[in-house]
Amino acid sequence: MERANGSGEGTPEPVWTVAANVVAWRRCGVGGQELRPGTKFFKGGAKVYVAKVYWGPGGDRVTVAGRERHTGRWIVIDTATRHLYGFRPKLVHTPRVLERLREERYARGFTSAEYAVDASATLERYARQYRAATSAGSPHPDRCLCHACLTGEAAYTEGSGGPAAAG
Known part of the structure; x- marks a missing residue:
């Protein structure tokens, strides 16, 4: 799993993962009327x-590695899929990320690039569905900053795959 370099130290072998970004704003609270950053x-x-x-319950939870909000330390934590967007396959070379994944027993990542591509597309679809289901039927507040409104996702209905019919 590790390669030897000229200095005698081993460097972790790169692994395929799925990279994503955390939504800028998310809806929460009663009826989704409250917005919180990240x-x-x-x-x-x-x-x-x-x-x-976790494919079993429908991909609504994922284990992610990233830099913690306040300290900047690398952490590994479970989070809701709906709080992420922009899923894409990524070959990770960063030693600190690989080290944290190894510590948490996720050192092998995804088995191949093809699997990472398929998983990223599926996760993006799940994330959109879960964001749409959050506070479904509740109107968005005026000048809403949630991810769905900022990206135009709110204009799409869950089943159609296209823009919702104008009322």
Whole structure:
């Protein structure tokens, strides 16, 4: 798993993971009328690496490695898929990320680049569905800053895959 370099120290072998970003703002509270920046552990826009996906309950939780909001330390934590966006396959070379994944027993990442591509597409679809289901039927506040409103996701209905019909 480790390669030897000229200095005699081993460097971790790169692994395929799925990279994503934390949403800038998320809806929460009664009826989704409250907005909060990022998550409790990550700033909005922070890059995280998905180490494990819980496919059984529908991919609503993932284990990610990223820099913690307040201290900047690398942490590995479970988070909701709906709080992430921009899923993409990534070959990780960063020694600190690989070290944290190894400490948490996720050192092998995804088995191949093809699997990481498939997983990233599936996770993006799940994240959109879970964001749409959060406070479904509740109107967004005026000048809403949630991820769905900022990116235009709110204009799409869950089942159609296209823009919602104008009322």
